[in-house]
Amino acid sequence: MPQTRALLFDVFGTLVDWRGSLLDEAADLGSGVDADWAAIVDDWRRAYQPALDGVRGGLGWRDLDVLHRGTLAEVLGRHAVALPAEDEERLVQAWRRLRPWPDTRAGLVRLRSRHRTATLSNGHVALLVDLFRFADLRVDAILSAQLADTYKPDPRAYLRAVELLGCEPGEVAMVAAHADDLVAAARVGLRPIFVRRPQEWGPGGGGEPPTGLPGLLVAEDLEQLADHLGC
């Protein structure tokens, strides 16, 4: 097995707690709307993949702010919740203010000590820059599926990141809390690393690692991953 030279990190759910952060933002809206925000936020997140399918299917690349505006309006309508326009936009912008998981900041520092590190997110570069400034997170490069004009799990997203890091696919690991991301990355030759995030969808609401994926490494968090990789 070639040496792992670079680590690519999924962001939403893997490095930051989108659900808890968005629920706090919703509770704090000036309009003080009484609604089942947990259901709304979860439905909003579930509307994400179908929205990306349109882009991957060739509708033309649009950034996550644009997609989030459309899906939020649809989900709010479904829940019969009317928000002032500024509150809707505040929720869209809240994806730039997501809290890291407790191990994320220190884990990234340790992992960066022995590997090149970069994001590989469906978030666009501008959003990721703002989020990493807000959350005080550091990687060597902010990479995004945007740089391939597509979204994960399109194989071009992974291969563009590998190319930009000057590596071969086998020298790069994809770190994610989502099985589909790792299956797609492994299919084009990246090393899959699953990080458990049991709180991603609320208590007990984490995904399971993919089954039967050769070479899969599973870590409880980024600190344990750093231990495992000798950082």
Next chain:
Amino acid sequence: MPQTRALLFDVFGTLVDWRGSLLDEAADLGSGVDADWAAIVDDWRRAYQPALDGVRGGLGWRDLDVLHRGTLAEVLGRHAVALPAEDEERLVQAWRRLRPWPDTRAGLVRLRSRHRTATLSNGHVALLVDLFRFADLRVDAILSAQLADTYKPDPRAYLRAVELLGCEPGEVAMVAAHADDLVAAARVGLRPIFVRRPQEWGPGGGGEPPTGLPGLLVAEDLEQLADHLGC
């Protein structure tokens, strides 16, 4: 004038001392070749723009390692210097081990406190990642003309960086020690900031700011620029 939200930094010459660093590498080559290394290094750097012209002219994008290999072989031949292949490659790779100017590291930290910061270099992302790790420099994003499949001063290089940062051109400043870079950036609406680097080509060998460029700001170094921008 719109608020400046982001600063783009040229790298070679503006943030790091390519000449002094390459001369030290040449003096340290295992083969110990006696040659006029100052002349060779300067000629190597001068061969850079003509090599980029080929790419900008449509020969297809190639990274700086490839261009540097070709131009180094040509310049060494012109100086009748024969190096072992591993020494030639060591010099090509030395562009990943360039020293920052004394004010660069602290200046970038201060400037980042109030602005989004990114590189905008003709170096490719992989080279810049390695260089910033070596030099212990931090910006929010490693951007490169590579992301527009071109080289500066092609206007697409600047506009792609502005787009990736989610800004309008007037919200972004280009920081460089080279007049042509700033003239090109200003032509597409960026704010030009000249930083003096009087040692770039050896003692007294720095470029002069462009003349007659509206809105030009001139700083002696990054610390003075941070003072000026209130960072």
